[in-house]
Amino acid sequence: MALVGVAVLAANLATVYSNLSLRSHVKDAAKDRLARTAEHFGDVAGVAYMNGGGWTGEARETIVHLAQADGLAGTLVDERGRDVAVVPPSAPAEAGAAATAPVRVGTRVVGGVTVSQADGRLLTPVETQLIRELDRMHLVAGITSALVAVAVALYLAWTLSGPLRRIRGGAERMRAGDLHARVKEGGDDEMRAVARALNDLAETLQHEEALRKESVADLAHELRTPAMGLLARIEAAQDGMLDDEAANLAAMHDEAVRLTRLLDDLSSLADAARPGMLLERTPVDLAAVAAGQVGAARRQFEEKGIVLSSELEPVTVDGDVKRLEQIVANLLSNALRYTDPGGRVVVRVTPVSGDAVLEVADTGIGIAEADLDLVFERFWRSEKSRSRTTGGAGIGLAIVKELVRAHGGQVAVASAPGEGSTFRVTLPATS
Numbered sequence: 001m002a003l004v005g006v007a008v009l010a011a012n013l014a015t016v017y018s019n020l021s022l023r024s025h026v027k028d029a030a031k032d033r034l035a036r037t038a039e040h041f042g043d044v045a046g047v048a049y050m051n052g053g054g055w056t057g058e059a060r061e062t063i064v065h066l067a068q069a070d071g072l073a074g075t076l077v078d079e080r081g082r083d084v085a086v087v088p089p090s091a092p093a094e095a096g097a098a099a100t101a102p103v104r105v106g107t108r109v110v111g112g113v114t115v116s117q118a119d120g121r122l123l124t125p126v127e128t129q130l131i132r133e134l135d136r137m138h139l140v141a142g143i144t145s146a147l148v149a150v151a152v153a154l155y156l157a158w159t160l161s162g163p164l165r166r167i168r169g170g171a172e173r174m175r176a177g178d179l180h181a182r183v184k185e186g187g188d189d190e191m192r193a194v195a196r197a198l199n200d201l202a203e204t205l206q207h208e209e210a211l212r213k214e215s216v217a218d219l220a221h222e223l224r225t226p227a228m229g230l231l232a233r234i235e236a237a238q239d240g241m242l243d244d245e246a247a248n249l250a251a252m253h254d255e256a257v258r259l260t261r262l263l264d265d266l267s268s269l270a271d272a273a274r275p276g277m278l279l280e281r282t283p284v285d286l287a288a289v290a291a292g293q294v295g296a297a298r299r300q301f302e303e304k305g306i307v308l309s310s311e312l313e314p315v316t317v318d319g320d321v322k323r324l325e326q327i328v329a330n331l332l333s334n335a336l337r338y339t340d341p342g343g344r345v346v347v348r349v350t351p352v353s354g355d356a357v358l359e360v361a362d363t364g365i366g367i368a369e370a371d372l373d374l375v376f377e378r379f380w381r382s383e384k385s386r387s388r389t390t391g392g393a394g395i396g397l398a399i400v401k402e403l404v405r406a407h408g409g410q411v412a413v414a415s416a417p418g419e420g421s422t423f424r425v426t427l428p429a430t431s
Helices: 002-052 057-069 125-175 189-238 245-272 286-304 321-337 369-374 384-390 396-406
Strands: 072-078 083-087 098-105 108-117 282-285 307-312 316-319 344-352 355-362 410-415 421-428
Touching: 002 057, 002 072, 002 098, 002 108, 002 125, 057 072, 057 083, 125 189, 189 245, 282 286, 282 321, 286 307, 286 316, 286 321, 286 344, 286 355, 316 321, 316 421, 321 344, 321 355, 321 396, 321 421, 396 410, 396 421
Parallel strands: 307 344
Antiparallel strands: 072 083, 072 108, 098 108, 282 316, 344 355, 355 421, 410 421
C-alpha cells in the first residue's frame, strides 16, 4: 500500500505541475501576442496620422476598420488623452486582457492605443481550445500513469514480499515441529541473511533436539544402573539369597554413592546455568586455587600411576573461590578419567596480556577433531562405553563452560587422538 500510495502521488503531482505550468505559459504567450498587436496598431495609427496630416475622419475610420477586421476592441487617444476612436468590446475586459502602446510619428508621440479581444477575454478561441485539449491530455496521462504506477508498485510489492512469505512459511513449519524445514534463500542481501539465520537456527534446534533425546537416554541409563543394582540386592536380601551381609551393604553403599554423585553433578549443572545469582566475587590468586586442587587430587593420580605436576605463576582474578575450585577440580577429574596409567598431567597458571590463563594438559586418549566442538555439551562423552566404565555422566565439562562464562572468561580445548588434550581457561585478570 505504501508503494502504491507513493507511486500514485508522484504521478498525480507530476501531472498537476505540468498542467499548471503549461497554462501559465499559454497565458504568457497570449499577453505577448496582445502586446505585439498593440504595438502594430500603434504603428498603423502613426502612418494614418502622418498621411492625413492629423487625426482626420479618414484616419479614424481606417483604425476602426482594421480593429473590427481583426476581431479587436480598443481605444485611440490623441496626445492630450482625448478619445479619437473607440471600438467597444462585447463584454467587460478581463483583468490583464488589454495592452497599450504609444502612437509615434518619427520621434514625436502623437497619441496612444489600447487593444483587447472583442469578447474581452485574454485568450483567443483557439488558445482556449488548446488549453482544453491540454487539460484532457493531462487527465488521460495522469490516470494512465497512476494505473501504471499501481501495477508496477503491486508487482514490486509482490516480488519483494516473496522472500518474506517463504521465511514466514519456513518459520511456521519449524514452529509446528518440523525441524527439518529449510527456507530457500532469495531476495536482496538482507533477505538472504535472514533466511540463512533462520536455517542456522533450525539446524541448531535440530541439533539441540537430538542432543536432548540423547541426553535423556544417557541420564536414564546412568540412573537406571545404580537403581537396578540397589533394587536387585534389596530383593536378594529380602529373599535370603545373600550370605555375606556386610559385602552386600558395601555394594549397596557404592551404588547409593554413585547415585548421589550423579545427582550432585546435575545440581551443579543447574546452578552453573544461573551463575550470576551464585557468584560471590573477591580478588583471588588463581595459582593458589590451582595449587590447592592439585594437592587434593595428587593421591588419586598416584593410585592410578599418573604423574601430576604444576607450573604456577601468581595472577589475581575477580572470582568466586568455590566456583574456581570447581573449575580446576572438574578439569583434573576429566584428565584423570581419560589418561592411562603411566601418563602425565600438567596444570599451568600464567598471566598473558592482561588475562589469567589456566591450562590442564594430559597425555590421555585425546579427542577426535570432529568432536572438539561437542566436548562442552551436556552429557556428551567420547567413547561412551569406556566412559561408563571410568565413571562420570558427561556433565563436568559443561559445568566448567558455564562457570567460566559466568566469570566473563572463555574455555577452549586442543586435542588429537592418541596425543592427549589441553584445556585452556582464560579469565580477566585484575590489576
